[in-house]
């Protein structure tokens with residue numbers, strides 16, 4: 001399904017009833033890489049639907065998380081960090097973010113409480129100022145990392161950065177102000193029926209979530225430059241006949257043979273660790289035992305090569 005065709009999703013599902021004044025719609029989270037967008041989305045949704053890591057640019061895909069409330073349904077579109085593009089992949093990600101911005105009902109701009117406002121934030125604030133028709137809520141994230149005085153200073157600095165519909169301090173880690181963020185975002189949604197059935201938390205296909213979990217597992221403990229070079233494709237995923245087991249065949253792509261050696265580790269030890277870490281997460285996601293076959297392949301300089309990007313599925317997202 002086309003990730004960006006949000007309008008298609010506005011066709012209401014046959015719902016028995018919904019309360020008067022019910023609101024439904026889309027919110028999009030933007031901000032520099034590593035500011036806590038994915039963590040906040042997961043906390044709001046209440047389940048892990050986007051992967052997180054302590055390395056910038058973990059998120060490459062637009063992932064939707066769905067927050068179900070009695071009075072509203074908020075569909076959150078997670079975006080890759082908005083930043084000045086350095087590679088072809090970077091450029092495509094940025095255009096993905098921009099095209100998402102115009103299609104949502106409200107934008108949440110995330111700025112961490114503990115870091116001074118920098119050129120990256122100013123760049124994004126300028127981009128957002130151009131989205132005149134969409135309200136922008138500024139979220140000051142990770143408030144648990146600093147004291148109250150610093151939070152107040154940051155709120156003031158953020159208020160000077162642009163015109164915001166609201167400014168809300170929040171900590172996903174401490175569970176501070178999560179309801180307020182949901183209230184504020186829902187307040188900007190149009191009135192209308194729920195767009196997704198009750199209980200559905202994301203419309204990502206399982207294959208995508210599985211690939212993201214494998215990529216997340218592979219990012220742990222590798223050198224700084226490697227994360228941007230890893231892409232995961234699930235080649236095949238099917239229940240094994242007569243058994244309560246799902247077979248998954250996945251390829252982990254790196255850009256260079258030297259990176260392949262790092263990922264595999266001495267006598268395959270690292271890859272085995274990645275496999276068992278990913279398998280535990282996938283089993284929790286799918287609620288079934290899983291056989292995971294993980295191959296490491298080299299796709300030379302894939303981030304700069306349009307053909308390779310297409311093969312790895314990135315063309316569907318632009």
Ligand SMILES: Nc1nc2c(ncn2[C@@H]2O[C@H](COP(=O)(O)OP(=O)(O)OP(=O)(O)O)[C@@H](O)[C@H]2O)c(=O)[nH]1
Pocket residue numbers: 031032033034035036037038039040051052053054055056057058059060079080081141142143144145170171172173174
């Ligand atoms: N202390 C603290 N850490 C947080 C909080 N939210 C996120 N983090 C950490 O910040 C790091 C980045 O979080 P992500 O949610 O991956 O950030 P992101 O903005 O989605 O990053 P990209 O995918 O690179 O755009 C992770 O190590 C998180 O654990 C928070 O509220 N408090």
